[in-house]
Amino acid sequence: MLISSDLRILDSRPPGSPRRIRPLALRLLSLLGAAALLLLPALRAAEFRAGAAxxxxxxxxxxxxxxxxxxxRALHVHDDLFAKALVLDDGQTRLAWVVVDTCLVDREVFDAAKRLVVQHTGIPASHQMMSxxxxxxxxxxxxxxLCEPDPTYRAWLPDRLADAVRVAVNRLAPAQIGWTSGSVPQHVFCRRLLIRPGMTYTNQLGFTGERAKMNWDSPHPADGEPSAPVDPELFVVSVQTAEGKxxxxxxxxxxxxxxxxxxxxxSADYFGVFADRLQQLLGADRQDPPFVxxxxxxxxxxxxxxxxxxRRAPQPAYTQIRRVAFDVADEALRVLEGLRHRRDVALSATTTEVRVITRRPTPTEIEQARQRVGGRSVAQLSGWLDNYARDTLLLADYPEALPVTLQVFRVxxxxxxxxxxxxxxxxxxxLKRRSPVQPLFNIGLANGxxxxxxxPEQHALGAYETWRARTAPLDVDATVKLVDAFLGMLAGSR
Ligand SMILES: [Zn+2]
Structure with missing residues (x-):
């Protein structure tokens, strides 16, 4: 419409004069050129870009x-640890993932890193998924x-997490993306076993009567069936340059x-070996910027x-790490073969906070714990009983409920x-089964x-992961609340 009316204005020859096809075609071309120039910034902004570091x-x-x-205590560095970032940009929205080689990161540290990312890149905290x-x-x-962090390392880490994102942003370049999934069932086992009927089992705290046990002492006569299924899926998101590298x-x-x-x-454990092996399998060594x-x-x-x-025969350190990492990398390579990559994907992020009740000790339990700890410092404590007594005292000061952050990214x-x-x-x-959005994968240990x-059904069985401590502070029906909240977020994200 716009073009035809503009053409009438441009074609200002008097009525009845001979048609001048060439100049009109030229004018049309120049007009299309002008329109393209006007649209160019929008087209450019809509380009899918990615950067990694x-x-x-x-x-x-x-x-x-x-x-x-x-x-x-760290005595030797076998292989370096990394904070790795992947940033995606669809021209409207930017998403950042950070995955860091460490055991646990609480919310305070991730939040500090996110604030630095906001400050330096403008990517909102809701659009940063750190795990x-x-x-x-x-x-x-x-x-x-009974392990407390080194305060210097803890204080240093947020800057490094933010640096990973900043470098990835610096490297943003035209890209394409695809995703797929495979399965590596041979390396995942449920570590919680039902106690074989008729057997009595005394757990590490000296208690009998639980209906599940850990595999720490397996194979053991009390070992029954696994208490729950495992998830063997390997999900793979692949990002390539515009040229397909x-x-x-x-x-x-x-x-x-x-x-x-x-x-x-x-050591980064098999997470690091996987990354190195996949890079080798993809022929992505020594690229500039590097493959991540x-x-x-x-x-x-x-x-x-x-x-x-x-019962595993003793084997040299890192043998199993390498075996698992190579198998996972092989499966990643297999499913990546022939994968279609696209540029027409829209990005979005949703974050919500759910208040989850904490399990706090009774006054009697606090008194018993106080007697056991007896004013000793953490360095003077050892073993499971000391640990749970100390954690009982720490949990006594927990708030009634904790704000738990849930996040969904859409690509x-x-x-x-x-x-x-x-x-x-x-x-x-x-969540994978019930999600209204498919496919879906879960990242644990994220954002806190x-x-x-x-x-709840595993709480009812007992064993290590259910024992109330800093390692298990939330109410028994926490997952019910969290799954419901995720389903609401996913429905709203469509
Ligand atoms: Zn763990």
Missing amino acids: AVNVTPNLGTAVNGGVGPG ATHTHSAGAVTGAH PLAVLANYSLHYVGDVGPGHI ALLSNGTSGDVNNVNPRE GELAVAAWPGEIFASTGLE WYGYIPP
Whole structure:
């Protein structure tokens, strides 16, 4: 309409004069050119772009390492730790993922990093999804069990997380994206086992009567069936340059970690080996800017790499890490082959806060804990009983409810749900099944950490992840509330 009326204005020859086809065609061309010039900024802004970066977050030797009941210390660096960022931009909206090689990151540290990202890049906090891989051989950032973080490392990390995003933003370039999923069932096992009927089992706290046990002492005569399913899915988001070269991969697998590292070693566990191996398989070595592979943790609170029925022969450190990482990378490569990449995807983000009741100790439990701790400092405490007594005192000061952040990213039809804790596979599978948006994958340990968040039926069975502590502070029906909230967010994000 606009063009034809403009043509009438341009074609100002007197009525009846001979038609001058060539000049009119030229005018038409110049007009289209002008229109294209006017539209160019909009077209340019609508271009899909991506950038990725990895910055080193290896701590100094001597830094506290969490993961076990007591504190570990970094004695050697086997392989470096990284904070990795992937930034996507559809011309309207920018999304940033950060996946950092560490065990746990609480909300305070992630929020501090997000504020820095807002300040330097303008990407709102709601559009930043930050998560920990859950490697158990990294600098402690958040207190858990009897391990408190090194304050210097904790204070340093937010800048590094923000730097990863800033570098990724600096590298934003025309890109294309695709996603797909595969399955790696041979490396995921439910680590919670039902106690075999008729057997009596005494747990690590000296109590009998629970209906589930951990696989820590497996194979064990009391080992029954796994208490819940595992999620073997490997989800893979692939980002390529406009020319089709690998730019970044964001993968997601629901395995706690592998852990056969050397004593006192700093290592990114299989998360790091996967990234290195995939880069090799994709022929993406030594690119400029470098290819970045991020492996995020899914819902693996009750899933680890140990087959409870198998007594493993001793093997050199890192053997199993390499085996798992290579298998996961092989599967990623298999599903990436022939994957269609697109530029026409719209991005969006939704964040909400849900208040979840905390499980606080009774006055009697507090008094018993006080007697056990007896005024000793954390350095003087050891073992499970001391740990739970101290955590009982810490939980006595918790608020009645905690604000838990839930987040959903949309990349075209794809949804990514971020959970701030160690979520069980069955809960992740439930959200995958019930989500009105498909496909969906879950990232755990994201945007904060509220310990293990088992579903009510697993609370009823008991065992480690249900024992009230900083590692499991939330109410027994927390996942019901969180799944409902996610379903509402997903329905609204369509
Ligand atoms: Zn864990």
